[in-house]
Amino acid sequence: MIEIQNLNFGYKNKELLFDHLSLQLQPGSITGLLGKNGAGKTTLLKLISGLIYPKGGNVKVGGHKPQERKASFLSDLYFVPEEFALPSISIKNHVKANSPFYHSFDHVLLDRLLNEFELSVENIIDKMSYGQKKKYLISFSLATKCRLLILDEPTNGLDIPSKDTFRKVLAGSLDDDQLVLISTHQVKDVENLIDTILILDHGKVIFHKNLFDISTQFYFGQAMKLDDEVIYSETSPNGFSVIKPQINGNSPVNIELLFNAISKGTRLIENE
Amino acid sequence: MNSTFSISRFGLLIRKHLIEEYKLQLMSLLAFMGGLFVIFFLIHVFNGMTALSHDFIGNLYIVIFIVASSLYGGASYSSFRSKEQTMSYLLIPSTRLEKFIFEYVIRVLLFIVLTPIMYWLVANLELAFVSALYEKLDYTYQSIRLLPDLRSLHLPVHGIDLMSLIILIFFNIAFLGATHFMKHPMIKTLFSVAILWMFFVALIMFSAYLFDISRYSPIQDFQLTLMPTEFNWRQFFLRSLTVINLILIPICYLKLKEKEV
Secondary structure (H helix, E strand, O other): OEEEEEEEEOOOOOOOOEEEEEEEEOOOEEEEEEEOOOOOHHHHHHHHHOOOOOOEEEEEEOOEOHHHOOHHHHOOEEEEOOOOOOOOOEHHHHHHHHHHHOOOOOHHHHHHHHHHOOOOOOOEHHHOOHHHHHHHHHHHHHHHOOOEEEEEOOOOOOOHHHHHHHHHHHHHHOOOOOEEEEEEOOHHHHOOOOOEEEEEEOOEEEEEEEHHHHHHHEEEEEEOOOOOOOOEEEEEOOEEEEEEEOOOOOOOOOHHHHHHHHHOOOOOOOOO | OOOOOOHHHHHHHHHHHHHHHHHHHHHHHHHHHHHHHHHHHHHHHHOOOOOOOHHHHHHHHHHHHHHHHHHHHHOOOHHHHOHHHHHHHHOOOOOHHHHHHHHHHHHHHHHHHHHHHHHHHHHHHHHHHHHHHOHHHOOOOOOOOOOOOHHHHOOOOOHHHHHHHHHHHHHHHHHHHHHHOOOOHHHHHHHHHHHHHHHHHHHHHHHHHHOOHHHOOOEOOEOOOOOOOOOOHHHHHHHHHHHHHHHHHHHHHHHHHHOOO
16 A cells, blocks of 8 residues: 655755665554654655655555645545644534545544544534544544544543543554554554554664564563573563563564664564 | 546535634634725824715725735735644645635635725725714715726726736735745745845846946947837736736746645
């Protein structure tokens, strides 16, 4: 669905952020885009959605060049940015004004999601808190049934119960042909939700793997002592959080530990 | 569905605009009409509550139209004033051409059509108000013509084409500025136009000085014709203004096409 080949991009008067970046993402997945501050996560999302133009190389999303901003491309993409602007009208009117642009818009699903997030269609958007606005935008984005959903820091501003609801509604509202790209710093918030991890560092993809593959190859757990099998470790209140080669079946992936290991240069798997 | 222009998508843009912006549009309309009312009333007060001539009303209309068109045109693409709004605007599922035509219709064409009607309406309302208030001054209601009398501006007989092009230039420059500048587009556009104007004036003066045009006396047999003897200035301005307008409109479109966040 997303094909990026030899992408070059840099902001004005700055060195290239992406230098020959190549990447492929398939539909039917919830991909977590992780990276430190300034790694290029939001820039990559903007390039994918056509908000900025590449300096070189090719970006294709569902066969479209995002920079052409064709209506058919835009009606199949929904981007929930970290900072957003919404008009001072009720949710009901906002839906009335914007939903007709999306051919597969699911009003029943929207009602259900608003209900889950405890929002009323009569709420005036401008009078809602940042977290409530975000919950509305997430609900709207899911109801559009766009094939590509881009969520930039979706859990920022959400309270703890809402983060849980977010995971629940996202997992329960997607179709097989949809791709969700979630950029976040809050790796704990997307644990048990994402199925693919993509880690960016200084404009390069340093890790891109399916979580199931990781869990079959590596064991994530606690240890009192470090032994020779430990690939990566961090001190924790219970001793050490460790990554070891997997011996029996699979274990839940500790994304935060994995992210720290990759960021610190631990070589787990040969990457692209 | 057409990938360049679709009537149904264009209709959706209008619908979205009406739902989301009707309060702001209504308030702007009321503010404009209220402002006009106050202007008319103050003019009446300073004029000793005597009737204003049609010529005066016509000339005032031109001034108000030019100022208001620059302000309103300069406020085009209101979403471009913030990064977040620009993002959400650019991601609306419609083509650039639809967005461009929509903005042009809303900001330019609708204004050109609505302004004379509002002007006429407010002028009459204010006149009725003043007449009712100062009846004892033997002030009688007079109808005011819908459009200003262009003859009062001492324009050539068919001056309306020249005026229309000049007005369109004001609009298009303001529109271009709004497309290009993110913050304070009106001020920045005026400043840019002033700089360009000064540059061209300086260039012409420098060229005149350099080539010593004042001493230009062509040899009869080898006459380098700088300016034809029967030069039609009106035709020249008409053509120049048309060309400038025709160039400005696609530039505005290209600016939208190139817009990034």
